Amino acid sequence: MQVTLTHHTMIWSNFILVLLSSSLLWLLAFLFYKKEFLKRLFILIGIVCIGSFIAFLWVKLERPPLRTLGETRLWYAFFLPVIGLITYWRWRFNWMIFYSLGLSLLFLGINYMHPENFSKTLMPALQSPWFVPHVVVYIFAYAFLAASSLVAVRGLYQHHYKTLDRKVMLMADNLVYLGFAFLSLGLLFGALWAKEAWGHYWTWDPKETWAFITWLGYLIYIHRRHHMPGKFQSSLWILALAFVILLVCWFGVNYLPSAQFSVHTYSQAP
Amino acid sequence: MKKNLTKPYYKRYMSIKKPIWQQPWGYAESFTISFGILCVGFVLEFVLPKTQSTLAFPINLILGASLFILLVLSHFLLRKTKIHAFLSGIPLTIALVAALSVLVILMGILPQVPSSQNGLIQQLGLNQMTGSYPFLMINLLLLIVLGFVSLRKTFPFKLKNWGFVCSHWGLWIVIFAAGLGSGDLLRLKMDVYENKVELRSYDDNKKYYEMPLAIKLKDFLIDEFNPKLAVVENETGSLYEAQKPSMIMIEKDLHCNLQSWKIHVEEFYMTSGRAGDRYYQLADFGAAPAAKVQVISPQTDTLQGWISCGSFNRPHESLKLNDKFSLVMTVPEPKRFSSEVTFFTPDGNKQDAILEVNKPVTVNGWKVYQLSYDDKMGRYSDKSILEVVRDPWQPYVYLGIFMMMIGAIYMFWKGRESISD
Numbered sequence: 088m089q090v091t092l093t094h095h096t097m098i099w100s101n102f103i104l105v106l107l108s109s110s111l112l113w114l115l116a117f118l119f120y121k122k123e124f125l126k127r128l129f130i131l132i133g134i135v136c137i138g139s140f141i142a143f144l145w146v147k148l149e150r151p152p153l154r155t156l157g158e159t160r161l162w163y164a165f166f167l168p169v170i171g172l173i174t175y176w177r178w179r180f181n182w183m184i185f186y187s188l189g190l191s192l193l194f195l196g197i198n199y200m201h202p203e204n205f206s207k208t209l210m211p212a213l214q215s216p217w218f219v220p221h222v223v224v225y226i227f228a229y230a231f232l233a234a235s236s237l238v239a240v241r242g243l244y245q246h247h248y249k250t251l252d253r254k255v256m257l258m259a260d261n262l263v264y265l266g267f268a269f270l271s272l273g274l275l276f277g278a279l280w281a282k283e284a285w286g287h288y289w290t291w292d293p294k295e296t297w298a299f300i301t302w303l304g305y306l307i308y309i310h311r312r313h314h315m316p317g318k319f320q321s322s323l324w325i326l327a328l329a330f331v332i333l334l335v336c337w338f339g340v341n342y343l344p345s346a347q348f349s350v351h352t353y354s355q356a357p
Numbered sequence: 358m359k360k361n362l363t364k365p366y367y368k369r370y371m372s373i374k375k376p377i378w379q380q381p382w383g384y385a386e387s388f389t390i391s392f393g394i395l396c397v398g399f400v401l402e403f404v405l406p407k408t409q410s411t412l413a414f415p416i417n418l419i420l421g422a423s424l425f426i427l428l429v430l431s432h433f434l435l436r437k438t439k440i441h442a443f444l445s446g447i448p449l450t451i452a453l454v455a456a457l458s459v460l461v462i463l464m465g466i467l468p469q470v471p472s473s474q475n476g477l478i479q480q481l482g483l484n485q486m487t488g489s490y491p492f493l494m495i496n497l498l499l500l501i502v503l504g505f506v507s508l509r510k511t512f513p514f515k516l517k518n519w520g521f522v523c524s525h526w527g528l529w530i531v532i533f534a535a536g537l538g539s540g541d542l543l544r545l546k547m548d549v550y551e552n553k554v555e556l557r558s559y560d561d562n563k564k565y566y567e568m569p570l571a572i573k574l575k576d577f578l579i580d581e582f583n584p585k586l587a588v589v590e591n592e593t594g595s596l597y598e599a600q601k602p603s604m605i606m607i608e609k610d611l612h613c614n615l616q617s618w619k620i621h622v623e624e625f626y627m628t629s630g631r632a633g634d635r636y637y638q639l640a641d642f643g644a645a646p647a648a649k650v651q652v653i654s655p656q657t658d659t660l661q662g663w664i665s666c667g668s669f670n671r672p673h674e675s676l677k678l679n680d681k682f683s684l685v686m687t688v689p690e691p692k693r694f695s696s697e698v699t700f701f702t703p704d705g706n707k708q709d710a711i712l713e714v715n716k717p718v719t720v721n722g723w724k725v726y727q728l729s730y731d732d733k734m735g736r737y738s739d740k741s742i743l744e745v746v747r748d749p750w751q752p753y754v755y756l757g758i759f760m761m762m763i764g765a766i767y768m769f770w771k772g773r774e775s776i777s778d
Contacts, residue, residue: 177770208582208692211714261773268769275758275765284715286544286726286746288754289535291487296465303458307451314447345468 098147099202105140106195109133113188120181130172130188137165137195154214157198157205162219163226164194170227178265186230217280225273229337231266232305235259236330242323251319259326260312267305274298293343294351297336304329382443387452394498395456398491402482405490411540414749421537428501432508445505453499460492496532503529520771524764530757538750545746546728549574549698551739558745568745570721571701577730577741578697581689583607583627584646584666588616588682589675597682604687607648618678619653630671636663643670643737650676652684669733689735696727696741712743723747 116129141161144152152158171187174180198204209218238259245251277295278288289295308325315322340346377385412420435441443449464486472484482489507525510518545558545566554573559565585604588597596603597616605613611622628644629636636647647665654660660676666686667673676684695713700720702708710718712727719725724746731738 174769178772211691211693214693215715257773264768264772268765271761271765271768275762278758279755282751283717286717286724286728286744287542287748288751288758291464291469293465296461300458300461300465303454303461307454307458310447310451310454314451340465343466345464345466347468 098144101140101143102199105136106192106199108136109195110192112136113192116188117185120185127172127175130168130184133188134165134168134172137161137168137191141165151216153216153218154208155205156207156209157202159209159213159219160194160198160204163223164191164198166219166223167191167194167226170223174227174265178261182234183230187227190226212284215280215284217276217283221273221276221280224269224276228266228269228273229333231262231269232330232333235262235266236326238262239323239326239330242319243327246320246323256312256319256322259323263305263308263326267302267309270298270302270305274302292351293345293349294336294340296345297332297340301329301333301336304332380439382439382446382448384448384452386443387446387448388455390449391452391456391495394494395459395491398489398494399481401490403480407482411488412537413540417537417540421533424500425504425533428504429508432505436509441505444502445509450499450502450506453495453502457495457499460486460495496536500529500532500536503532520764520767523760523767527757527760527762527764531754531761534750534753534757538748538754541747541749543747544744547572547743547745549696549741549743551575551577554701568723569703570723570745572725572743573699573701574696574741575699576697577694577738579694579730579736579738580692581627581736582692583625584689585687586613586615586620586622586650587685587687588618588678589685591677591681591683607646607686615684616682617655618684620684621651622648623651624649629665631663631665631674636665643668645671645673646686646689647674648686650684652676652678654678668735669737691730694727694730694741696743698725700725712741717746722749 112129112133116126116133119125119129141152144158144161152161167187168184168191171184171191174187175184208214238255242251242255242259245255274295277298281290282288304325308322308329311318311322311325340349340351377389432441463483467478467483469484469486472479478484482491486492503525507522507529510522510525514522545560545568547555547558547568549555549572551574554571556568556571557565558568583606585606587604589595590597600616603616605611605615605620607622607625609622609625611620613620624636625646625648626636626638627646628638628640629647630639630641630644631647635649645665645668647663649663650661652660660678662676663674664676664684664686665671665674666688673686675686678684693713695711697711698709700708700710700718702721708720710720710725712718712725714727717724717726726744726746727741728744729742731740731742734740
């Protein structure tokens with residue numbers, strides 16, 4: 088008993104240290120957001136802090152830390168800034184890097200506020216190495232696609248007043264491309280996971296079905312833009328409509344008559 | 358300045374109105390054709406009898422190979438024609454994807470389960486969309502269009518198109534292999550009992566098959582969460598959910614607020630039995646969880662009593678809060694469960710393994726999954742339900758999936774750049 092208790096306090100005091108240092112480093116990154124080198128360095132060290140804590144936990148627990156709600160959130164907190172930084176390195180979206188840092192700190196903060204999450208074991212089907220990547224790429228997909236629809240609304244407004252700038256369309260296109268890439272990865276990771284957990288990679292579960300419809304919606308947009316780069320209005324409407332489907336997929340699926348047979352409704356889960 | 362630039366830009370791409378069905382075909386023709394296919398599909402579905410038959414080996418392989426050869430031949434013979442340009446063009450792609458979206462949206466709204474009713478939904482196959490004629494016809498046409506596009510970009514091959522080629526062929530392979538492979542996919546269940554050898558599996562219609570694989574269950578292990586507290590309505594027995602959370606996990610010495618009651622768990626045993634006016638910790642077969650609770654109502658009345666969720670051989674016990682509501686304990690949910698098994702194959706080999714959710718084991722061409730157990734018996738279950746899956750087309754589907762993943766990463770990296778304006 089004594090042993091586990093000291094174990095626990097040791098893990099715990101380290102966690103606060105990680106939370107504080109990452110917050111501080113990323114705050115510095117935010118303050119120095121114009122100094123490229125410093126910004127990236129601070130972000131990177133913050134990621135290394137979280138990464139080392141996961142490694143430390145792995146060694147102490149003598150198993151991969153993937154079993155509880157708290158452990159899963161730790162991985163989100165790690166992978167969000169990793170992908171955010173890669174995306175930044177390639178595309179220089181300041182909003183995206185700070186969005187991912189903010190979400191990462193949010194996950195760490197929730198863990199800090201609710202330490203009991205570290206003992207809340209996930210239901211068996213969720214205890215998979217695919218769980219975290221599946222969720223993380225979806226977080227990015229939704230963020231990019233939401234951003235693209237904001238651009239679409241702006242584009243429709245400008246189009247109405249005949250002031251549409253081609254740069255706005257290019258921006259929307261690029262955001263859709265990145266969002267679509269992440270969305271595809273999310274679907275494919277989900278398929279590989281489903282094969283390991285449920286015996287088949289695609290079972291037309293309502294959530295899967297709606298994610299697929301979303302995918303088809305953006306697929307139409309991409310092809311339409313490729314075919315008719317000069318026609319803006321129809322493309323912008325397709326983009327706005329695709330986002331409505333995305334919202335159905337995100338929030339609405341549980342309310343549909345088909346949802347009673349879904350494996351993605353975890354309301355009964357502990 | 359900008360305005361002057363934008364106006365001609367708009368005009369340049371204005372399409373010139375042409376009568377429908379005049380070459381070259383565009384959006385109007387594409388959408389008309391897609392709509393026509395949907396109509397024909399639904400008429401076929403309505404008129405023809407429902408069959409459960411799927412294409413199995415070797416017919417699916419022969420049909421698939423013929424389709425592929427036909428596709429390649431017609432590509433090279435027709436590549437300069439207008440019909441080829443139409444069949445590999447974006448307007449038809451968009452129209453077909455839109456038609457597919459309509460079908461999949463219907464699928465996403467209507468429950469996809471076999472039904473004994475015979476209304477319009479059943480007659481049009483809307484409750485079993487993936488096996489319906491419109492769905493299959495649209496997919497077949499998509500496969501043809503996608504095939505032509507991929508072939509066109511592959512021959513002649515240009516290095517700058519590799520991402521395009523990878524993602525489009527990847528998708529083609531996935532649809533092709535998953536579609537044709539569904540006839541050869543076997544997903545069966547096996548009920549294995551502790552210390553017994555099982556050789557039979559069964560399908561959803563309870564039809565039994567003899568397996569080329571015997572499984573002996575040495576031990577079934579289960580680890581459960583603590584049960585939860587919940588308030589139910591006396592009359593209906595349904596969960597009262599005025600406030601969230603509507604259920605709280607029980608622990609010894611837990612103080613909590615559930616709906617409008619204050620609850621203190623004074624004692625809690627994961628396995629116990631009732632003797633006289635209280636429960637005692639007990640390790641008997643069928644011993645159930647029980648808790649002694651103290652409840653303070655909004656009117657500050659105090660109630661005290663034992664609650665238990667019972668088990669397959671013990672009754673459950675609830676605490677009546679008032680005329681309308683009672684406090685109950687829910688049946689514990691599994692935290693993890695696993696089967697220690699030995700596999701016997703016809704060649705005389707023996708292999709020990711532990712099966713767990715998310716950790717299937719492959720033996721002799723079959724993938725064996727931990728699926729479930731006897732949930733009425735809960736932790737006392739001596740039965741483990743396994744799923745055995747044979748999916749010979751899986752490696753090809755995975756090849757397609759990995760090509761699509763590479764395509765997705767390429768797309769992330771290239772962004773909109775890859776398209777020339």
